[in-house]
Each structure stands twice: as C-alpha cells, then as structure tokens.
C-alpha cells in the first residue's frame with residue numbers, strides 16, 4: 001500500500017485533558033486519555049473504533065478531526081501534516097472532514113426547520129450559489145436517505161429518532177466530504193432502525209467513495225459496517241486488523257473478552273432492504 005492510499009493517519013498521539021499550565025502555577029496533572037496511538041484510514045474504507053466506556057474512542061475521533069489538541073504525535077490528512085494548523089489553515093479542510101453525532105437533537109438547532117438546517121451549510125461552504133440551487137441538491141439527497149420531502153418544513157423534534165439521524169447523515173453527505181466520523185450514531189435507536197441507518201451509511205460511503213471512522217461500543221454494529229477495526233483499552237490500541245480476522249480469531253485477550261462478554265445478534269437481512277426504508281418513509 002502506498003502513502004497516497006492513506007487519507008487520514010495519526011502517529012504516536014497522546015492526549016491529556018486538563019494539564020494546561022496556569023499563568024503562574026505548575027502544570028496540572030491531567031487525565032491522559034490517549035497513549036501513543038497509531039491509526040490509518042485508507043481512501044474509501046470504513047474503520048471501526050471499539051472499546052469499553054472511557055477507553056478513549058471519542059477522544060481519538062476528535063483528535064483526528066483536530067477538534068482537540070495533542071500533547072505529542074502527528075496527524076496527516078490527504079498528505080498534509082495538519083498537526084499544528086491554525087483554525088484559518090484548517091478552514092478549507094473542515095468541509096472535507098464531517099462528523100455525525102450520537103444525539104442529533106443536540107446537533108440540529110431545535111428552532112430551525114430541516115430546510116434551513118440543510119440549506120445553510122451549503123451556502124456557507126459555497127457549494128450552492130443561491131437557495132434554489134441549494135434546494136435542488138437537498139431534493140436529491142432526501143431521495144437518497146429515503147426521507148419524505150414534507151419533512152423539510154418540520155423542526156427536528158417533529159421527526160423520529162431514525163429520521164433525525166438520517167437528516168444528520170444527509171447534512172454531512174451534502175457537503176461532499178472525503179472523511180466522515182460517526183460517533184455512536186445508532187446507539188439510541190431500536191435494532192431494526194439501527195440496521196436501516198447502518199445500511200444507508202454503507203450505501204452512501206460506497207457510492208460517494210467516503211472514508212469513515214465508526215465509533216461504537218457495540219461489536220455487532222462494527223461487524224455490520226466496517227472493513228477494519230481498532231480495539232481500544234485505557235487509551236491504547238490493543239488490536240488492529242481486518243474485521244473478519246479480528247472477529248474470527250482475536251489476537252488480544254482483551255478483544256476475546258469483549259467478544260465473549262457481548263452477544264452478537266445477527267442483523268436480520270430483511271431490515272437491511274431498501275424496501276423497508278421506503279415503507280417507513282412513506283408511512284412517516
């Protein structure tokens with residue numbers, strides 16, 4: 001594999017929370033959340049990041065997007081060292097690195113209609129010259145995420161949890177990113193809605209050639225969508241490999257323990273069909 005196959009990588013990164021030195025005082029001790037973590041995300045692949053609560057998954061995701069500072073290590077995106085880029089230097093890259101959140105209610109402005117939530121980022125990032133052009137793009141993406149166009153005039157709280165999550169996915173996809181970080185995005189949904197949202201993400205990432213990092217504490221979710229997986233424990237990567245291999249023959253005792261501890265329900269294939277998405281959308 002050549003360097004150009006890698007879209008996003010972190011090398012030897014440490015993150016410590018709360019260790020900033022105050023003006024005249026000693027440096028705080030802080031909580032070390034990541035210890036010398038290496039990760040590579042190739043173009044077009046979906047990488048899972050799994051581990052128990054507090055293992056550092058969200059911290060790693062946020063560090064990859066340069067949303068928090070590193071104590072040591074480097075981050076490269078599309079061949080550029082972004083470790084020390086200023087906000088101004090990062091601005092052109094922000095559109096290309098999107099994040100989908102666990103709780104769409106927290107990330108979608110409750111006072112705005114879905115139309116406004118989707119139109120504004122397109123205008124802000126210059127992907128549409130005016131509202132009409134933005135709305136044409138939005139019509140197309142709503143079809144892709146199988147949401148009825150009537151939802152454009154609703155507010156986020158008037159949609160179901162699965163529909164809100166599909167709006168979050170639509171908003172990220174509209175900006176034509178190269179990389180999407182999805183942090184526990186199906187953990188609040190029932191199992192059949194989880195499967196539909198995961199299937200939609202799989203289709204979009206394949207069709208748009210996206211690279212994704214998929215954070216979850218749920219191994220069955222990781223197995224359903226990811227090509228490779230990183231297993232984290234106490235801020236360290238304890239195992240990395242192709243999903244099939246890791247699930248069939250885990251090398252680390254911690255991964256074996258996770259696999260033994262968590263039942264892995266098969267995702268019912270009928271939930272993954274487009275037909276069931278369409279049925280749900282038309283009944284919405």
Ligand SMILES: Nc1ncnc2c1ncn2[C@@H]1O[C@H](COP(=O)(O)OP(=O)(O)OP(=O)(O)O)[C@@H](O)[C@H]1O
Pocket residue numbers: 017018031032033051052053054055056057058059060217
């Ligand atoms: N803003 C913060 N300030 C101080 N400590 C933090 C902060 N965010 C996270 N931590 C600590 O860093 C460690 C890693 O947390 P992180 O949220 O990255 O883990 P996680 O694997 O994503 O957990 P979860 O699955 O519960 O979301 C934990 O010990 C946590 O308490």
